[in-house]
Each structure stands twice: as structure tokens, then as C-alpha cells.
Amino acid sequence: MNEPNGIPVIRVKNMMKKFGDFVANDNLNFEVYKGEIFGFLGANGAGKTTAMKVLCGLSVPTSGEITVAGYDAYTQTEEIKRSIGYMSQKFSLYEDLTVEENFQFYAGIYKVPAKEIKPRLEESLNKVGLFEHRKKLIGSLPLGWKQKLAFSVATFHQPEIVFLDEPTSGVDPVARRNFWEQIFETSDRGITVFVTTHYMDEAEYCNRVSIMDQGKIVALDTPSKLKELYQVDNIFDLFLKIVR
Amino acid sequence: MKRFRAFVVKEFRHMLRDPRTMLILFAIPVIQLLLFGYVISTEIKNAHIAILDNSNDEITQKITNKLLASDYFILDSRLSSIKEVEPAFKKGIIKEVIVFEEGFGRKLLQENKASMQILTDASDPNLANLLDIYTRSIVSAYQQELSKSTLKSGLINVEFRMFYNEELKSAFLFVPGTMALILMLISALMTSVSIAREKELGTMEVLLVSPLRPIQIILGKVVPYMTLAFVDMMAIILIGHFVFGVPIRGSSFLLIGTGTLFIMLALTLGILISTVSKTQQVAMLISMVGLMLPTILLSGFIFPIENMPKVLQAFSFVLPPRWFLNTIKDIMLKGAGFFDIWPNLLVMVGMLIFFITLSVKKFKIRLE
Known part of the structure; x- marks a missing residue:
């Protein structure tokens, strides 16, 4: 796990997002650094998804200064979309296409140069040990493999930041641990990982975590410092202490 | 792109x-x-009919032959009394019964007026309708023929034409x-x-x-x-x-x-x-x-x-x-x-x- 080197790739200053009278994100302030694994925790309905949508260029914030990968969240959503990768809890691969075809499709929509697709594909698949399965339909593969592949697909175009929305829900503990190995390796390559999760043991793997409650960020620091500050043994207790 | x-x-x-x-x-x-x-298909081919010919003269014979000569009808049976009509329909095979009145040919030639009945099984209304139309058009075609050859006028002349789809295909x-x-x-x-x-x-x-x-x-x-x-x-x-x-x-x-x-x-x-x-x-x-x-x-x-x-x-x-x-x-x-x-x-x-x-x-x- 490498330490963040202090270059911010996401800057959020006084971010507000309202839907009518409802305030989904109330004055958020944080920065995420290059190569960092940033955990974004919070109960359901705390406003995580809303914030993530803004950071992914899917919705425009109500107010505040937000830049992602150096691009403005109001005016440069197209550029933001090009610089990020995204993986959701549903893994989002096409079950009726082969492993290879899924990669080709995403490579196409992210404009990966045609010459690079083949060597990169070989490299990514070898890394997760699934190269010999490249001609198989996604639908025929076990869940743990799909998850690995979905992550490889999300980082295939070498984005600056990859957003993972509860990437491990429904996967067994061993596969989860393997998956985190993949995340560490990605962050080592300098790709920033922004991850939401409901598993508190996973929060311990993050360089820094933020905890959201009712639209506000109520805690943000490294896991060890937070545990010290709130005098708890693990993030799970911390979470319960903060989010009542 | x-x-x-x-x-x-x-x-x-x-x-x-x-x-x-x-x-x-x-x-x-x-x-x-x-x-x-x-x-x-809503076209009719080989619909089964019965004929109750109370006259049985040359003209009813000719009309019957004309009907049967078309592709539309098959003669299933000849009835001898009006009482047999309903039982015939009930069996479900016969879709139409044609009834000629007594002395049909004679009346037509002497009085310029004769009646025939077209009875259809309208439990299938579309079919009944089509059969009716087919029968009428064949009968009226025969009427025309007859009026030409005997140089008699005054016969009811009903003309049918289905525009754009003459055969109702x-x-x-x-x-x-x-x-x-x-x-x-x-x-x-x-x-x-x-x-x-x-x-x-x-x-x-x-x-x-x-x-x-x-x-x-x-x-x-x-x-x-x-x-x-x-x-x-x-x-x-x-x-x-x-x-x-x-x-x-x-x-x-x-x-x-x-x-x-x-x-x-x-x-x-x-x-x-x-x-x-x-x-x-x-x-x-x-x-x-x-x-x-x-x-x-x-x-x-x-x-x-x-x-x-x-x-x-x-x-x-x-x-x-x-x-x-x-x-x-x-x-x-x-x-x-x-x-x-x-x-x-x-x-x-x-x-x-x-x-x-x-x-x-x-x-x-x-x-x-």
C-alpha cells in the first residue's frame, strides 16, 4: 500500500446538492490524492450515491467548487467521464458476450487505440489468471471471476480515478480478499481508487475513510487515526458510534 | 464515431x-x-352447402350448376323439406342452404319474378356474409345471361363489384x-x-x-x-x-x-x-x-x-x-x-x- 503523495485528483469545496427542499449533500469538503484508496462510508440514504454521481459527471451540483481529475464538475462533465472508470455492484458486464468481447466493447467506447487493445487485454487477463477463458461467455463464469473482470474492464482505459460502488456485495470472503489485492495493485500503479462499501473490515484497507451521515461528512481521516480519536478497536464500532 | x-x-x-x-x-x-x-384465410373455398329445390326445373338446375362450378361451394346434400334445414345446420358442416320456391322457373319466365332463399349459418358472421355475397353475385350473373338470351328485360339486375380486390382476396x-x-x-x-x-x-x-x-x-x-x-x-x-x-x-x-x-x-x-x-x-x-x-x-x-x-x-x-x-x-x-x-x-x-x-x-x- 503506497502512501498518498499529496497531489489532489478530486477537490470538493462547499459542495451542495439539493433536490427541491431536500438537501442530499450538505456542504461537503474533501480532497482525494493521487494513488490513494479512499473509502466512502455511510448508511443507505446518507447521500453517498448523490455525491458519487456528481463526481462521475452524471449530475450537476447545486453549488460549491468541484474538480475531478482537474476538470470542472459543472462545465467539463465529458472530460471527467473520459478520465474515470466506474464499476457498480452489479458488475455490469454483458453476460451474453465473451470475456474478450466485453473488453473490446469498453475499449471501443473509451477510445483505447486499436493497436494497444490486444497486448493490454493479454496483460490484464494474465494478471487475473483468466487468459485461457477469454473466449467464454461471461454468463458461464463464477461470480468472483466476473467481479475481477469487471474491475479489469473498469481500469482498462487507464483512468486517473476509478469509482467502485459497493464492488464486493454478494461475494464470498476469499474472493473479497483477492479482489482487494487487485485494488492495491491498481493503486500502486498510481490510479486513485474511490470506493463505497458496507463491509467495515474493508474500510480498514483504505488509506483514508470518510463517513457520511444525513448528507454531511462527519469523520474523515486514516482508519488508525479515527480509531484513536474515537477510542474504538475497529471501524465497525466507530461507524456505530458516529452514525446512530 | x-x-x-x-x-x-x-x-x-x-x-x-x-x-x-x-x-x-x-x-x-x-x-x-x-x-x-x-x-x-377469410376467403372461402369449398364451403359446404345444401340445396332444397322445390321446383326442380331447368332453370334451378342451371343455377345450381353455376354455383357448384365456382370454387366456392361443394354440394353436401339435397334436402327435401324445409324442416331438414335446421338439423343440417346443427351438424355444423353445412354453412348455407339455398331454397328455390315451387315453380321457380315457370314463374321467372312467365311473371318475370321468382324467389329463392339464401339461408346462412351466421354463427360465423363474416363467413355468412361472404357466402351470401358470392351466391348473389353468381345468381345475378345468371340472370343477366338469361335476359340476354331470351331478350327479356325486367329481371332484377343486381350488379356486384368489389373494387381493388375483385375476388375479395x-x-x-x-x-x-x-x-x-x-x-x-x-x-x-x-x-x-x-x-x-x-x-x-x-x-x-x-x-x-x-x-x-x-x-x-x-x-x-x-x-x-x-x-x-x-x-x-x-x-x-x-x-x-x-x-x-x-x-x-x-x-x-x-x-x-x-x-x-x-x-x-x-x-x-x-x-x-x-x-x-x-x-x-x-x-x-x-x-x-x-x-x-x-x-x-x-x-x-x-x-x-x-x-x-x-x-x-x-x-x-x-x-x-x-x-x-x-x-x-x-x-x-x-x-x-x-x-x-x-x-x-x-x-x-x-x-x-x-x-x-x-x-x-x-x-x-x-x-x-
């Missing part, structure tokens, strides 16, 4: 890989056409009708289901986060189905023309143009449906009930619009297939040109613009 191409390639892969999709796209149009053509109706149905099926149903599938499986989320623009996603969905709908349209026109003998009296260019307009209209409806449905099942249900059923029931495909209650007649005006069906029937059967049908085309273009605006709006709202 590269993004768009990657998307279209993916769509074609989905389509070609799924046997059910391929079945819907290629087998169903052909099967449906043949089914409508040969099984659900049902193919002339079901080929355009099937075309409307199939194009609706492929364009609207398949497109809405395929977009809803992306939502259901969560891949839509990833597409929206990607640099693909919403318009590229929509067009990427539309292009493959448009291609296939076009292929199917051509197949139906060709089968209709060469197998069922449906004429194309107007310009084929105009026909294909109208078809393409309808395909686009149906695709837009499919997109509209997909914006309001979260799952494939919902999309399918809405397409079936909202589009397929009206296409079958209210567009004039099977039931004549003129016979519908006023409310449904009014409703049929907002149905795209009604306009399409009207237009292509005019082009194919009447040989109508652009200047005859432009109001219809205008209505369809208007609908297209309306639905495109609506679905773009809906699609944007959903993104928020």
Missing part, C-alpha cells in the same frame, strides 16, 4: 447470439405471413397488416426490451458514466433494429407480391419510403416505452398491450374501422399503424401516388416529431 461503432458492434453481437431474438426477427415474420395466408389485407404488425414488433418491442435490459442488468449505469452521449446510446440501439426491420419489410413485400400475388400498383420507392417512416415511428415508440419501464417484462407488457393489440384490433387490420363504435374510431386516429396501413394499401392496391397520400405521410411525420421530442425529454429527466 469510434465509440458509436463499438456500441453498434456490441448490439449486433447481442442480437445474433440470442436464438430467441433471431427467431423473432426472421422466423416469425415468415410464419405469421404463411399463417395469415393459409390458415386464417384476403391477402390484400393481411400482407399490409402483417407488415404493420411485424415492424411494430421488431422496432418497438425489441428496442424497448433491449434498452430495458441494460437498465435491469445495471449496464446502463456504466454506459451513462462512460463518455458515450445519451444520443449515441439511443442511436446505437436503434440502428441495428432499424436494419433488421428494413430487411423484414422487404421480405414481407416480396413474399406478399410473389407468393400471395398482392399487387404493387404504386411506386415501390414510395412504398419503401412509407415503410421506413413507419419503422422510425415504431422505434421512437420503443424508446419512449423504455424510458418509462425499469425491467424487460414491463417493457414487453407495455409494448404488447399498448402497441401490438391496438395494431391488431384497431388499425383496420382485422376489423374494419367503419364498423367500430364511434369512440374507438376516434381513438384509431392516434394510432400510427392505422395511418400506415391506410397509406400502404392505397399505394399497393390503388396505385396512389405521393400527391394522393401526402396528408397521411404528414400525419405520420407529425407523430414522429412529437414522439421524438417526448422521448428525448423523458430520457433527459431520467438521467437527473
Whole structure:
């Protein structure tokens, strides 16, 4: 796990997002650094998804200064979309296409140069040990493999930041641990990982975590410092202490 | 453009890989056409009839022979009393009984007036109606013949002519009708289901986060189905023309143009449906009930619009297939040109613009 080197790739200053009278994100302030694994925790309905949508260029914030990968969240959503990768809890691969075809499709929509697709594909698949399965339909593969592949697909175009929305829900503990190995390796390559999760043991793997409650960020620091500050043994207790 | 191409390639892969999709796209149009053509034929061939001839003279014999000489009727039995009529109908084989009054020939020649009865089994009203029409036209043809040869006038002369479809060939109706149905099926149903599938499986989320623009996603969905709908349209026109003998009296260019307009209209409806449905099942249900059923029931495909209650007649005006069906029937059967049908085309273009605006709006709202 490498330490963040202090270059911010996401800057959020006084971010507000309202839907009518409802305030989904109330004055958020944080920065995420290059190569960092940033955990974004919070109960359901705390406003995580809303914030993530803004950071992914899917919705425009109500107010505040937000830049992602150096691009403005109001005016440069197209550029933001090009610089990020995204993986959701549903893994989002096409079950009726082969492993290879899924990669080709995403490579196409992210404009990966045609010459690079083949060597990169070989490299990514070898890394997760699934190269010999490249001609198989996604639908025929076990869940743990799909998850690995979905992550490889999300980082295939070498984005600056990859957003993972509860990437491990429904996967067994061993596969989860393997998956985190993949995340560490990605962050080592300098790709920033922004991850939401409901598993508190996973929060311990993050360089820094933020905890959201009712639209506000109520805690943000490294896991060890937070545990010290709130005098708890693990993030799970911390979470319960903060989010009542 | 590269993004768009990657998307279209993916769509074609989905389509070609799924046997059910391929079945819907290629087998169903052909099967449906043949089914409508040969099984659900509204033409009558070899209907069983019975004759109760109370006169049994030269003229009734001749009329009987004329009737049987046509392809329409087969003589099942000769009855000897009016009491046998109902039991004959009840057996269900005989669809029509022809009754000549006593002294038919004599009365006709001496008094210029004779009566015959045509009794039909109207438990199937369409069939009864057609049998009635066929019989009358044969009898009146004989009357004409008779009046010429005997140089007598005064006979009731009933003339029949079915314009544009002299033999009342049902193919002339079901080929355009099937075309409307199939194009609706492929364009609207398949497109809405395929977009809803992306939502259901969560891949839509990833597409929206990607640099693909919403318009590229929509067009990427539309292009493959448009291609296939076009292929199917051509197949139906060709089968209709060469197998069922449906004429194309107007310009084929105009026909294909109208078809393409309808395909686009149906695709837009499919997109509209997909914006309001979260799952494939919902999309399918809405397409079936909202589009397929009206296409079958209210567009004039099977039931004549003129016979519908006023409310449904009014409703049929907002149905795209009604306009399409009207237009292509005019082009194919009447040989109508652009200047005859432009109001219809205008209505369809208007609908297209309306639905495109609506679905773009809906699609944007959903993104928020």
C-alpha cells in the first residue's frame, strides 16, 4: 500500500446538492490524492450515491467548487467521464458476450487505440489468471471471476480515478480478499481508487475513510487515526458510534 | 464515431447470439405471413352447402350448376323439406342452404319474378356474409345471361363489384397488416426490451458514466433494429407480391419510403416505452398491450374501422399503424401516388416529431 503523495485528483469545496427542499449533500469538503484508496462510508440514504454521481459527471451540483481529475464538475462533465472508470455492484458486464468481447466493447467506447487493445487485454487477463477463458461467455463464469473482470474492464482505459460502488456485495470472503489485492495493485500503479462499501473490515484497507451521515461528512481521516480519536478497536464500532 | 461503432458492434453481437431474438426477427415474420395466408384465410373455398329445390326445373338446375362450378361451394346434400334445414345446420358442416320456391322457373319466365332463399349459418358472421355475397353475385350473373338470351328485360339486375380486390382476396389485407404488425414488433418491442435490459442488468449505469452521449446510446440501439426491420419489410413485400400475388400498383420507392417512416415511428415508440419501464417484462407488457393489440384490433387490420363504435374510431386516429396501413394499401392496391397520400405521410411525420421530442425529454429527466 503506497502512501498518498499529496497531489489532489478530486477537490470538493462547499459542495451542495439539493433536490427541491431536500438537501442530499450538505456542504461537503474533501480532497482525494493521487494513488490513494479512499473509502466512502455511510448508511443507505446518507447521500453517498448523490455525491458519487456528481463526481462521475452524471449530475450537476447545486453549488460549491468541484474538480475531478482537474476538470470542472459543472462545465467539463465529458472530460471527467473520459478520465474515470466506474464499476457498480452489479458488475455490469454483458453476460451474453465473451470475456474478450466485453473488453473490446469498453475499449471501443473509451477510445483505447486499436493497436494497444490486444497486448493490454493479454496483460490484464494474465494478471487475473483468466487468459485461457477469454473466449467464454461471461454468463458461464463464477461470480468472483466476473467481479475481477469487471474491475479489469473498469481500469482498462487507464483512468486517473476509478469509482467502485459497493464492488464486493454478494461475494464470498476469499474472493473479497483477492479482489482487494487487485485494488492495491491498481493503486500502486498510481490510479486513485474511490470506493463505497458496507463491509467495515474493508474500510480498514483504505488509506483514508470518510463517513457520511444525513448528507454531511462527519469523520474523515486514516482508519488508525479515527480509531484513536474515537477510542474504538475497529471501524465497525466507530461507524456505530458516529452514525446512530 | 469510434465509440458509436463499438456500441453498434456490441448490439449486433447481442442480437445474433440470442436464438430467441433471431427467431423473432426472421422466423416469425415468415410464419405469421404463411399463417395469415393459409390458415386464417377469410376467403372461402369449398364451403359446404345444401340445396332444397322445390321446383326442380331447368332453370334451378342451371343455377345450381353455376354455383357448384365456382370454387366456392361443394354440394353436401339435397334436402327435401324445409324442416331438414335446421338439423343440417346443427351438424355444423353445412354453412348455407339455398331454397328455390315451387315453380321457380315457370314463374321467372312467365311473371318475370321468382324467389329463392339464401339461408346462412351466421354463427360465423363474416363467413355468412361472404357466402351470401358470392351466391348473389353468381345468381345475378345468371340472370343477366338469361335476359340476354331470351331478350327479356325486367329481371332484377343486381350488379356486384368489389373494387381493388375483385375476388375479395384476403391477402390484400393481411400482407399490409402483417407488415404493420411485424415492424411494430421488431422496432418497438425489441428496442424497448433491449434498452430495458441494460437498465435491469445495471449496464446502463456504466454506459451513462462512460463518455458515450445519451444520443449515441439511443442511436446505437436503434440502428441495428432499424436494419433488421428494413430487411423484414422487404421480405414481407416480396413474399406478399410473389407468393400471395398482392399487387404493387404504386411506386415501390414510395412504398419503401412509407415503410421506413413507419419503422422510425415504431422505434421512437420503443424508446419512449423504455424510458418509462425499469425491467424487460414491463417493457414487453407495455409494448404488447399498448402497441401490438391496438395494431391488431384497431388499425383496420382485422376489423374494419367503419364498423367500430364511434369512440374507438376516434381513438384509431392516434394510432400510427392505422395511418400506415391506410397509406400502404392505397399505394399497393390503388396505385396512389405521393400527391394522393401526402396528408397521411404528414400525419405520420407529425407523430414522429412529437414522439421524438417526448422521448428525448423523458430520457433527459431520467438521467437527473
